Amino acid sequence: MQVLLTGNRGYIGTVVTEFLSSRGIRVIGLDTDYYRDCDFLDLPEPVQQIYKDSRRIEKADLKGVDAVIHLAALSNDPVGELNEQWTYDINYHASLQLARLAKEVGLPCFLSASSCSLYGISSADEKLTEEAPMAPLTAYAKSKVQCEESIRPLADAKFAAVFMRFATVYGVSPRLRFDLVLNNLVGWAYATGKIRILSDGTPWRPLVHVKDIAQALWCVLEKPPRGGCEVFNVGDNNANYQVKELAACVQKTVPGASIEFTHEHGKDARTFRVDFSRFHRTFPSFRARWDIAKGARELYEVLLQKKLRFEDFDGRRFTRLKQIRYLLNQRRLDEGLFWRH
Numbered sequence: 001m002q003v004l005l006t007g008n009r010g011y012i013g014t015v016v017t018e019f020l021s022s023r024g025i026r027v028i029g030l031d032t033d034y035y036r037d038c039d040f041l042d043l044p045e046p047v048q049q050i051y052k053d054s055r056r057i058e059k060a061d062l063k064g065v066d067a068v069i070h071l072a073a074l075s076n077d078p079v080g081e082l083n084e085q086w087t088y089d090i091n092y093h094a095s096l097q098l099a100r101l102a103k104e105v106g107l108p109c110f111l112s113a114s115s116c117s118l119y120g121i122s123s124a125d126e127k128l129t130e131e132a133p134m135a136p137l138t139a140y141a142k143s144k145v146q147c148e149e150s151i152r153p154l155a156d157a158k159f160a161a162v163f164m165r166f167a168t169v170y171g172v173s174p175r176l177r178f179d180l181v182l183n184n185l186v187g188w189a190y191a192t193g194k195i196r197i198l199s200d201g202t203p204w205r206p207l208v209h210v211k212d213i214a215q216a217l218w219c220v221l222e223k224p225p226r227g228g229c230e231v232f233n234v235g236d237n238n239a240n241y242q243v244k245e246l247a248a249c250v251q252k253t254v255p256g257a258s259i260e261f262t263h264e265h266g267k268d269a270r271t272f273r274v275d276f277s278r279f280h281r282t283f284p285s286f287r288a289r290w291d292i293a294k295g296a297r298e299l300y301e302v303l304l305q306k307k308l309r310f311e312d313f314d315g316r317r318f319t320r321l322k323q324i325r326y327l328l329n330q331r332r333l334d335e336g337l338f339w340r341h
Protein backbone atom coordinates (compact mmCIF):
# COMPACT_ATOMS: atom_id res chain seq x y z
CA MET A 1 0.00 0.00 0.00
CA GLN A 2 1.22 3.50 -0.85
CA VAL A 3 0.09 6.47 1.23
CA LEU A 4 0.49 10.19 0.67
CA LEU A 5 1.29 11.65 4.10
CA THR A 6 1.13 15.44 4.22
CA GLY A 7 2.92 17.14 7.10
CA ASN A 8 5.31 14.18 7.29
CA ARG A 9 8.16 16.38 8.52
CA GLY A 10 6.29 17.63 11.60
CA TYR A 11 5.98 16.47 15.20
CA ILE A 12 3.40 13.74 14.49
CA GLY A 13 4.30 13.16 10.81
CA THR A 14 7.87 12.02 11.51
CA VAL A 15 6.63 9.43 14.02
CA VAL A 16 3.87 8.28 11.65
CA THR A 17 6.38 7.94 8.78
CA GLU A 18 8.53 5.67 10.91
CA PHE A 19 5.59 3.64 12.23
CA LEU A 20 3.91 3.03 8.86
CA SER A 21 7.20 2.34 7.04
CA SER A 22 8.10 -0.29 9.63
CA ARG A 23 4.80 -2.01 8.84
CA GLY A 24 5.51 -2.20 5.13
CA ILE A 25 3.50 0.82 4.02
CA ARG A 26 5.20 2.94 1.37
CA VAL A 27 5.01 6.53 2.57
CA ILE A 28 5.20 9.42 0.13
CA GLY A 29 5.75 12.53 2.20
CA LEU A 30 4.58 15.99 1.25
CA ASP A 31 5.62 18.95 3.37
CA THR A 32 6.75 22.54 2.86
CA ASP A 33 9.12 21.95 5.78
CA TYR A 34 8.67 25.08 7.89
CA TYR A 35 10.70 23.34 10.62
CA ARG A 36 13.59 22.31 8.37
CA ASP A 37 16.35 23.25 10.81
CA CYS A 38 14.54 22.05 13.92
CA ASP A 39 15.57 18.43 14.24
CA PHE A 40 15.77 16.80 17.64
CA LEU A 41 16.56 13.27 16.39
CA ASP A 42 17.33 11.91 12.92
CA LEU A 43 14.31 12.06 10.64
CA PRO A 44 12.96 8.87 9.01
CA GLU A 45 13.02 9.06 5.23
CA PRO A 46 9.87 8.21 3.28
CA VAL A 47 10.18 6.39 -0.05
CA GLN A 48 9.64 9.72 -1.76
CA GLN A 49 9.67 13.27 -0.39
CA ILE A 50 7.74 16.06 -2.09
CA TYR A 51 8.68 19.51 -0.83
CA LYS A 52 5.58 21.48 -1.61
CA ASP A 53 3.03 23.78 -0.04
CA SER A 54 -0.31 22.06 0.49
CA ARG A 55 -1.98 25.04 -1.20
CA ARG A 56 -0.25 24.01 -4.42
CA ILE A 57 -0.97 20.29 -4.48
CA GLU A 58 -1.92 18.94 -7.91
CA LYS A 59 -3.43 15.71 -9.15
CA ALA A 60 0.03 14.52 -10.18
CA ASP A 61 1.01 14.42 -6.48
CA LEU A 62 -1.60 11.71 -5.96
CA LYS A 63 -0.28 9.40 -8.67
CA GLY A 64 0.06 5.80 -7.51
CA VAL A 65 -1.37 6.58 -4.10
CA ASP A 66 -3.93 4.33 -2.35
CA ALA A 67 -4.92 6.65 0.49
CA VAL A 68 -4.17 10.10 1.90
CA ILE A 69 -3.33 10.97 5.48
CA HIS A 70 -3.53 14.72 5.79
CA LEU A 71 -1.62 16.21 8.71
CA ALA A 72 -0.17 19.38 7.17
CA ALA A 73 -1.51 22.41 9.01
CA LEU A 74 -0.68 25.44 11.09
CA SER A 75 -1.15 23.23 14.01
CA ASN A 76 -1.67 25.05 17.24
CA ASP A 77 -3.57 28.02 18.61
CA PRO A 78 -0.70 30.56 18.84
CA VAL A 79 0.44 29.94 15.24
CA GLY A 80 -3.20 29.92 14.12
CA GLU A 81 -3.66 33.41 15.60
CA LEU A 82 -0.65 34.93 13.78
CA ASN A 83 -2.74 35.62 10.71
CA GLU A 84 -6.21 34.14 10.45
CA GLN A 85 -6.12 34.21 6.66
CA TRP A 86 -3.12 31.85 6.60
CA THR A 87 -4.88 29.52 8.98
CA TYR A 88 -8.02 29.61 6.88
CA ASP A 89 -6.12 29.06 3.61
CA ILE A 90 -3.88 26.23 4.84
CA ASN A 91 -6.02 24.39 7.36
CA TYR A 92 -9.34 24.75 5.67
CA HIS A 93 -9.14 25.70 2.03
CA ALA A 94 -6.09 23.63 1.02
CA SER A 95 -7.51 20.64 2.92
CA LEU A 96 -10.81 20.88 1.07
CA GLN A 97 -8.98 21.18 -2.24
CA LEU A 98 -6.87 18.10 -1.45
CA ALA A 99 -9.98 16.10 -0.51
CA ARG A 100 -11.61 17.13 -3.81
CA LEU A 101 -8.55 16.01 -5.77
CA ALA A 102 -8.44 12.73 -3.85
CA LYS A 103 -12.05 12.07 -4.76
CA GLU A 104 -11.53 13.12 -8.39
CA VAL A 105 -8.68 10.65 -8.89
CA GLY A 106 -10.81 7.90 -7.36
CA LEU A 107 -9.08 7.33 -4.01
CA PRO A 108 -11.31 5.39 -1.63
CA CYS A 109 -10.11 6.99 1.60
CA PHE A 110 -9.09 10.40 2.92
CA LEU A 111 -7.94 10.59 6.55
CA SER A 112 -7.67 14.03 8.02
CA ALA A 113 -6.18 15.21 11.32
CA SER A 114 -8.73 17.11 13.33
CA SER A 115 -8.62 18.10 16.98
CA CYS A 116 -10.52 17.70 20.24
CA SER A 117 -9.91 21.40 20.77
CA LEU A 118 -12.88 22.10 18.50
CA TYR A 119 -15.17 21.26 21.45
CA GLY A 120 -14.08 24.39 23.31
CA ILE A 121 -15.17 24.57 26.94
CA SER A 122 -17.43 21.98 28.52
CA SER A 123 -18.71 21.13 31.96
CA ALA A 124 -16.17 18.94 33.73
CA ASP A 125 -18.90 16.36 34.50
CA GLU A 126 -19.68 15.68 30.91
CA LYS A 127 -17.43 13.63 28.63
CA LEU A 128 -17.70 14.80 25.06
CA THR A 129 -18.61 12.28 22.39
CA GLU A 130 -18.34 12.97 18.68
CA GLU A 131 -21.97 14.17 18.81
CA ALA A 132 -21.21 16.99 21.25
CA PRO A 133 -21.67 20.47 19.84
CA MET A 134 -18.56 22.07 18.43
CA ALA A 135 -17.68 25.38 20.08
CA PRO A 136 -14.30 26.36 18.66
CA LEU A 137 -12.65 29.25 20.51
CA THR A 138 -9.69 30.05 18.27
CA ALA A 139 -8.88 30.50 14.58
CA TYR A 140 -7.11 27.13 14.68
CA ALA A 141 -10.07 25.28 16.16
CA LYS A 142 -12.48 27.10 13.83
CA SER A 143 -10.41 26.04 10.83
CA LYS A 144 -10.70 22.39 11.91
CA VAL A 145 -14.50 22.74 12.09
CA GLN A 146 -14.62 24.37 8.64
CA CYS A 147 -12.45 21.61 7.30
CA GLU A 148 -14.73 18.85 8.60
CA GLU A 149 -17.93 20.58 7.55
CA SER A 150 -16.77 21.35 4.03
CA ILE A 151 -15.30 17.92 3.30
CA ARG A 152 -18.18 15.92 4.82
CA PRO A 153 -20.50 16.43 1.78
CA LEU A 154 -17.86 14.92 -0.52
CA ALA A 155 -18.15 11.56 1.22
CA ASP A 156 -20.22 8.99 -0.63
CA ALA A 157 -20.37 5.25 -1.22
CA LYS A 158 -17.00 5.28 -3.02
CA PHE A 159 -15.16 7.98 -1.09
CA ALA A 160 -14.66 7.75 2.66
CA ALA A 161 -13.72 10.85 4.64
CA VAL A 162 -12.38 10.12 8.11
CA PHE A 163 -11.78 12.86 10.66
CA MET A 164 -9.50 11.95 13.50
CA ARG A 165 -9.99 14.36 16.39
CA PHE A 166 -6.71 13.91 18.23
CA ALA A 167 -6.39 14.60 21.93
CA THR A 168 -3.43 16.77 22.93
CA VAL A 169 -0.36 14.85 21.94
CA TYR A 170 2.82 14.23 23.98
CA GLY A 171 5.99 12.23 23.68
CA VAL A 172 9.35 12.09 21.95
CA SER A 173 9.51 12.77 18.22
CA PRO A 174 12.36 13.52 15.79
CA ARG A 175 10.74 16.98 15.54
CA LEU A 176 10.09 17.54 19.22
CA ARG A 177 7.71 20.28 20.44
CA PHE A 178 7.69 21.97 23.83
CA ASP A 179 4.53 23.91 23.04
CA LEU A 180 2.42 20.89 24.06
CA VAL A 181 1.37 20.71 27.68
CA LEU A 182 3.08 17.56 28.97
CA ASN A 183 6.25 18.05 26.91
CA ASN A 184 6.37 21.63 28.15
CA LEU A 185 6.07 20.65 31.80
CA VAL A 186 8.78 17.99 31.46
CA GLY A 187 11.00 20.44 29.56
CA TRP A 188 10.58 23.21 32.17
CA ALA A 189 11.23 20.81 35.01
CA TYR A 190 14.34 19.44 33.28
CA ALA A 191 15.69 22.88 32.30
CA THR A 192 14.81 24.93 35.43
CA GLY A 193 13.79 22.54 38.20
CA LYS A 194 10.33 24.15 38.18
CA ILE A 195 6.97 22.92 36.93
CA ARG A 196 5.12 26.07 36.02
CA ILE A 197 1.34 25.82 35.69
CA LEU A 198 -0.33 28.81 34.04
CA SER A 199 -3.65 28.21 35.83
CA ASP A 200 -4.90 26.88 39.14
CA GLY A 201 -4.30 23.36 37.77
CA THR A 202 -7.99 22.43 37.56
CA PRO A 203 -8.61 22.51 33.75
CA TRP A 204 -9.13 19.11 32.14
CA ARG A 205 -7.27 17.92 29.07
CA PRO A 206 -7.38 14.65 27.14
CA LEU A 207 -3.88 13.45 26.25
CA VAL A 208 -2.50 10.87 23.85
CA HIS A 209 1.01 9.67 23.04
CA VAL A 210 2.35 10.43 19.58
CA LYS A 211 3.06 6.73 18.91
CA ASP A 212 -0.53 5.86 19.83
CA ILE A 213 -1.65 8.38 17.21
CA ALA A 214 0.51 6.56 14.66
CA GLN A 215 -1.02 3.26 15.72
CA ALA A 216 -4.54 4.72 15.42
CA LEU A 217 -3.89 5.92 11.86
CA TRP A 218 -2.52 2.52 10.97
CA CYS A 219 -5.65 0.81 12.37
CA VAL A 220 -7.80 2.92 10.05
CA LEU A 221 -5.59 2.18 7.04
CA GLU A 222 -5.85 -1.53 7.81
CA LYS A 223 -9.65 -1.48 7.98
CA PRO A 224 -10.79 1.65 6.17
CA PRO A 225 -14.49 2.44 6.12
CA ARG A 226 -16.17 1.61 2.82
CA GLY A 227 -17.41 5.08 1.94
CA GLY A 228 -19.24 7.65 4.01
CA CYS A 229 -18.02 10.08 6.61
CA GLU A 230 -16.63 8.95 9.97
CA VAL A 231 -15.58 11.08 12.89
CA PHE A 232 -13.49 9.73 15.77
CA ASN A 233 -12.10 11.15 18.95
CA VAL A 234 -8.63 9.63 19.15
CA GLY A 235 -7.22 8.97 22.59
CA ASP A 236 -8.15 6.87 25.61
CA ASN A 237 -10.94 7.05 28.18
CA ASN A 238 -8.37 6.66 30.96
CA ALA A 239 -6.36 9.61 29.72
CA ASN A 240 -8.39 12.71 30.63
CA TYR A 241 -6.33 14.59 33.20
CA GLN A 242 -6.50 17.74 35.24
CA VAL A 243 -3.39 19.83 34.65
CA LYS A 244 -2.43 19.42 38.32
CA GLU A 245 -2.28 15.63 37.78
CA LEU A 246 0.14 16.20 34.91
CA ALA A 247 2.25 18.37 37.20
CA ALA A 248 2.28 15.68 39.89
CA CYS A 249 3.36 13.09 37.32
CA VAL A 250 6.20 15.32 36.12
CA GLN A 251 7.27 15.95 39.71
CA LYS A 252 7.62 12.20 40.21
CA THR A 253 9.63 11.95 36.98
CA VAL A 254 12.09 14.81 37.45
CA PRO A 255 13.91 14.57 40.76
CA GLY A 256 13.72 17.71 42.91
CA ALA A 257 11.31 19.62 40.66
CA SER A 258 8.90 21.99 42.45
CA ILE A 259 5.39 22.96 41.31
CA GLU A 260 4.32 26.59 40.91
CA PHE A 261 0.70 27.59 40.12
CA THR A 262 0.40 31.07 38.57
CA HIS A 263 -3.43 31.08 38.70
CA GLU A 264 -3.61 32.92 35.38
CA HIS A 265 -5.37 31.13 32.54
CA GLY A 266 -3.90 33.50 29.99
CA LYS A 267 -5.75 33.24 26.71
CA ASP A 268 -6.38 29.54 27.04
CA ALA A 269 -9.64 29.05 28.90
CA ARG A 270 -10.27 25.53 27.62
CA THR A 271 -11.31 22.71 29.89
CA PHE A 272 -12.81 19.52 28.56
CA ARG A 273 -12.98 15.76 28.98
CA VAL A 274 -13.52 13.52 26.00
CA ASP A 275 -15.12 10.13 25.38
CA PHE A 276 -13.04 7.90 23.11
CA SER A 277 -15.31 4.86 23.08
CA ARG A 278 -16.29 5.04 19.43
CA PHE A 279 -12.75 4.63 18.12
CA HIS A 280 -12.04 1.73 20.49
CA ARG A 281 -15.32 0.04 19.54
CA THR A 282 -14.72 0.44 15.81
CA PHE A 283 -11.05 -0.62 15.94
CA PRO A 284 -10.87 -3.17 18.77
CA SER A 285 -7.23 -3.95 17.97
CA PHE A 286 -6.29 -0.40 18.99
CA ARG A 287 -4.90 -0.12 22.49
CA ALA A 288 -3.23 2.94 23.97
CA ARG A 289 0.21 1.56 24.79
CA TRP A 290 1.45 4.69 26.52
CA ASP A 291 0.45 6.64 29.60
CA ILE A 292 1.71 9.95 30.91
CA ALA A 293 4.11 8.40 33.44
CA LYS A 294 5.82 6.31 30.76
CA GLY A 295 5.80 9.17 28.23
CA ALA A 296 7.19 11.73 30.70
CA ARG A 297 9.94 9.32 31.76
CA GLU A 298 10.92 8.58 28.17
CA LEU A 299 11.09 12.28 27.34
CA TYR A 300 13.08 13.13 30.48
CA GLU A 301 15.60 10.37 29.75
CA VAL A 302 16.11 11.53 26.17
CA LEU A 303 16.59 15.15 27.32
CA LEU A 304 19.27 13.96 29.76
CA GLN A 305 20.93 11.86 27.07
CA LYS A 306 20.94 14.70 24.56
CA LYS A 307 22.11 17.14 27.27
CA LEU A 308 19.59 19.71 26.09
CA ARG A 309 20.42 23.20 27.39
CA PHE A 310 17.95 25.82 28.59
CA GLU A 311 18.62 27.88 25.43
CA ASP A 312 17.65 24.86 23.29
CA PHE A 313 14.52 24.29 25.32
CA ASP A 314 13.56 27.96 25.21
CA GLY A 315 14.63 28.67 21.62
CA ARG A 316 12.84 28.43 18.29
CA ARG A 317 13.79 24.85 17.46
CA PHE A 318 11.04 23.25 19.50
CA THR A 319 8.37 25.96 19.69
CA ARG A 320 6.39 26.47 16.51
CA LEU A 321 5.38 30.09 17.02
CA LYS A 322 9.01 31.12 17.59
CA GLN A 323 10.20 29.30 14.45
CA ILE A 324 7.51 30.79 12.20
CA ARG A 325 8.16 34.28 13.62
CA TYR A 326 11.88 33.78 13.04
CA LEU A 327 11.33 32.79 9.39
CA LEU A 328 9.10 35.85 8.87
CA ASN A 329 11.59 38.21 10.57
CA GLN A 330 14.41 36.78 8.47
CA ARG A 331 12.22 37.34 5.40
CA ARG A 332 12.55 33.67 4.48
CA LEU A 333 8.76 33.41 4.35
CA ASP A 334 6.70 35.97 2.45
CA GLU A 335 3.45 37.69 3.41
CA GLY A 336 1.48 34.61 2.30
CA LEU A 337 3.65 32.24 4.37
CA PHE A 338 5.28 30.81 1.25
CA TRP A 339 9.06 30.36 1.09
CA ARG A 340 10.91 33.14 -0.73
CA HIS A 341 13.28 31.47 -3.17
Ligand SMILES: NC(=O)c1ccc[n+]([C@@H]2O[C@H](COP(=O)([O-])OP(=O)(O)OC[C@H]3O[C@@H](n4cnc5c(N)ncnc54)[C@H](O)[C@@H]3O)[C@@H](O)[C@H]2O)c1
Nearest residue numbers: 007009010011012032033034053054072073075113166169
Ligand atom coordinates in the same frame (compact mmCIF):
# COMPACT_ATOMS: atom_id res chain seq x y z
N1 LIG B 1 0.10 17.91 18.27
C1 LIG B 1 -1.11 17.87 18.77
O1 LIG B 1 -1.30 17.87 20.01
C2 LIG B 1 -2.31 17.81 17.88
C3 LIG B 1 -3.57 17.68 18.48
C4 LIG B 1 -4.68 17.63 17.66
C5 LIG B 1 -4.55 17.71 16.28
N2 LIG B 1 -3.31 17.86 15.72
C6 LIG B 1 -3.23 17.95 14.25
O2 LIG B 1 -2.31 16.98 13.76
C7 LIG B 1 -1.66 17.49 12.60
C8 LIG B 1 -0.15 17.38 12.76
O3 LIG B 1 0.22 18.13 13.92
P1 LIG B 1 1.72 18.26 14.41
O4 LIG B 1 1.65 18.42 15.89
O5 LIG B 1 2.57 17.22 13.82
O6 LIG B 1 2.10 19.68 13.77
P2 LIG B 1 3.53 20.25 13.28
O7 LIG B 1 3.35 21.72 13.23
O8 LIG B 1 4.60 19.69 14.11
O9 LIG B 1 3.66 19.65 11.84
C9 LIG B 1 2.89 20.11 10.77
C10 LIG B 1 3.69 19.90 9.50
O10 LIG B 1 2.90 20.42 8.43
C11 LIG B 1 3.72 21.20 7.60
N3 LIG B 1 2.92 22.25 6.97
C12 LIG B 1 2.29 23.29 7.57
N4 LIG B 1 1.70 24.06 6.65
C13 LIG B 1 1.95 23.49 5.45
C14 LIG B 1 1.62 23.83 4.12
N5 LIG B 1 0.94 24.95 3.81
N6 LIG B 1 2.02 23.02 3.13
C15 LIG B 1 2.75 21.89 3.39
N7 LIG B 1 3.13 21.55 4.63
C16 LIG B 1 2.72 22.33 5.65
C17 LIG B 1 4.80 21.78 8.49
O11 LIG B 1 5.97 22.11 7.76
C18 LIG B 1 5.02 20.65 9.49
O12 LIG B 1 6.07 19.81 9.09
C19 LIG B 1 -2.16 18.89 12.40
O13 LIG B 1 -3.21 18.88 11.47
C20 LIG B 1 -2.67 19.28 13.78
O14 LIG B 1 -3.67 20.27 13.69
C21 LIG B 1 -2.20 17.91 16.49
